[in-house]
Amino acid sequence: xxxxxxxxxxxxxxxxxxxxxxxxxxxxxxxxxxxxxxxxxxxxxxxxxxxxxxxxxxxxxxxxxxxxxxxxxxxxxxxxxxxxxxxxxxxxxxxxxxxxxxxxxxxxxxxxxxxxxxxxxxxxxxxxxxxxxxxxxxxxxxxxxxxxxxxxxxxxxxxxxxxxxxxxxxxxxxxxxxxxxxxxxxxxxxxxxxxxxxxxxxxxxxxxxxxxxxxxxxxxxxxxxxxxxxxxxxxxxxxxxxxxxxxxxxxxxxxxxxxxxx
Ligand code: PGA
Numbered sequence: 001x002x003x004x005x006x007x008x009x010x011x012x013x014x015x016x017x018x019x020x021x022x023x024x025x026x027x028x029x030x031x032x033x034x035x036x037x038x039x040x041x042x043x044x045x046x047x048x049x050x051x052x053x054x055x056x057x058x059x060x061x062x063x064x065x066x067x068x069x070x071x072x073x074x075x076x077x078x079x080x081x082x083x084x085x086x087x088x089x090x091x092x093x094x095x096x097x098x099x100x101x102x103x104x105x106x107x108x109x110x111x112x113x114x115x116x117x118x119x120x121x122x123x124x125x126x127x128x129x130x131x132x133x134x135x136x137x138x139x140x141x142x143x144x145x146x147x148x149x150x151x152x153x154x155x156x157x158x159x160x161x162x163x164x165x166x167x168x169x170x171x172x173x174x175x176x177x178x179x180x181x182x183x184x185x186x187x188x189x190x191x192x193x194x195x196x197x198x199x200x201x202x203x204x205x206x207x208x209x210x211x212x213x214x215x216x217x218x219x220x221x222x223x224x225x226x227x228x229x230x231x232x233x234x235x236x237x238x239x240x241x242x243x244x245x246x247x248x249x250x251x252x253x254x255x256x257x258x259x260x261x262x
Pocket of ligand 1: 241
């Protein structure tokens with residue numbers, strides 16, 4: 001049975017995945033809104049991380065520079081540098097002020113045919129330049145219906161999480177994002193989230209208890225101000241990866257205000 005009781009744990013992490021949305025004007029408006037509603041809040045470094053499209057990273061970096069909000073890239077290439085037209089390396093993300101990178105999002109797995117091997121290489125690149133990584137795992141609807149949730153997340157994790165912990169980033173976060181819950185207005189239930197995250201924790205412990213004990217695990221998929229409270233109250237949840245609701249400064253600030261009371 002998943003606990004819904006408020007508990008003593010580290011302050012939750014909110015990661016805002018802006019995806020391929022916005023332009024200079026709308027991102028300025030979003031940042032202005034966040035400045036009004038969020039920037040004065042007592043946010044600890046790493047508690048709120050925003051992931052803008054790559055081309056706007058520097059603009060956002062400048063804007064959030066005097067806050068504790070941190071910056072992340074939505075992807076990084078699996079190669080270090082060179083003849084990769086259109087590629088953005090982990091080192092470049094670092095160079096423009098990123099502390100984080102998001103890897104293995106299901107949209108990238110599906111739209112760009114990313115596989116576990118490639119994501120593992122990206123993770124190594126991130127680790128080499130000192131980026132913290134949020135790696136996404138999660139099943140699609142067909143796999144859920146076929147009763148393969150555990151099998152899918154376990155194979156995704158085992159392929160990405162090395163027993164050789166020296167190749168892992170200094171800080172690794174796992175985001176459980178069931179593909180069917182993303183952008184669908186249909187978040188996973190408290191029981192489904194609790195089950196999947198507890199299993200992820202078990203798998204990490206089985207690989208290397210000492211190393212992965214402190215790994216933070218987030219939930220993502222149709223998180224809004226309406227469900228954030230009960231999601232963060234699940235004892236195995238350390239935070240949330242938020243897409244759609246992070247594009248609206250009012251919604252995201254409301255989510256923050258609920259999260260900080262958990
Ligand atoms: P959503 O997206 O909150 O819009 O469902 C989450 C994500 O894809 O990271």
